[in-house]
Amino acid sequence: METILLIGAGRMGGAMLRGWINAMGGGFHFIALDPHAGPMLTDIEDEPVPGSRFTHVAEARDLPPDLRPKVVVLATKPQLINQAIADLRKYIVSETVLVSVAAGVSTQSINAAASTGAAIVRVMPNIGALVGNSVSAGFASPKTTQSQKTLVEKLFASVGQMTWLDKEEDMHLVTAVSGSGPAYYFAFCEAMIAAAEAEGLSAEVARALAIGTVTSAGQLLAREPDPSHLRETVTSPNGTTAAGLAALLSNGAFARLSHDAIRAAAKRSQELS
Template structure:
């Protein structure tokens, strides 16, 4: 049975782990290494997933003996990635795929910390993994074999959608758009709630209407991923929606703000590299 080792089982790591066990349980042994995640993972061992096996350990010394996982997924803080690779030197062998989901840690840095010719992959998932609806962007070094890349894709497709990038430089923009992006939509929802309250709606009604609208819009985009078409569909000439959009889109302000947000987040990602 092949092993998958997850290092760092916090909110994101734990969400990915649950998705993996649910979608890929048969034939894989999942090992989670995290000194603090024990209580939050207690329910996983009790989930009725036929054929799956799961082990949680708090310290490296407690890892199963002679563990050589097919994939090591590093879901630690960025500043802990290289040390984690060094500490796991005995586990990482030539056919291991080392996957980092830490923002700003380059494949060159990861390769420098590894003492073998292990394949190196970077992936940027987003918070949608908590509900099985992540969109993850990945970049694999050319040395990564097709079957290794396919296994990484299987892992991240189990918690949503997986998209491969041809250039590592584009990971900064992927981080800015999809990694940070959910926060932009949450902030817009907050602004809509505040606007409705200011105009006189009770707080609980403003929240219900704004949040329900964001949720339904997302579901519509899932069914038809064409935001321009959907915007045109809901906008009648000279109607209320057209009036609202006229105010929202006047002077290109929304496009400018969106561009500024993506550019600032991408710049910060580059600074962290």
């Protein structure tokens, strides 16, 4: 039985853990190391886990002394990564792959902290993991074997989509697009609600319509991932949608704002690394 060790089981870590347990089943032993048994962990502990085993420990010293994890997933805050690795160094063996989901922490920094020459993978999932629909992108260090990449991909595909990058520096753009991206859509939804209320709809109706619209648009994109075609499909010549789009896209303002948002988020990711 292969052991997957998760360090940090907050909202993101807990969501990934639930997806792994549900999707990967037997053959894996999942250990969550987190000093706090938050709501996500409590829910998992209260549920039967068919075909696999799950353990929660509060401190590294509570781990089995003979532990040799196949994967160690670092889901702590970036500033806690070095200490987390130091606490786990004796458990990291040649076949262990270290997987970091902490924004801005490079493979070089992780390698320096580990001092073991272990394989290292950086992955940026997003908040969609909470509903089993994350978009994740990863970069693997040269020492990572194909079998290790396959296992990591299996982990993150169990909570959504997983894709690989050729260049580590592209992680900054991944952070800006998919990591931060859900917040952009939430902000646009908020703006639609505020505009509808300002034009006379009740808060309840405005909220229901705006949220329902964003949700259904996402489902359509999942079915047919061609936003240009979908936009054209819903836009009749000289109709209401055409008028609204003309205002939204006037003078390229919307495209510039979108570009500015992604550029600003990527720059901040670089600053934090």
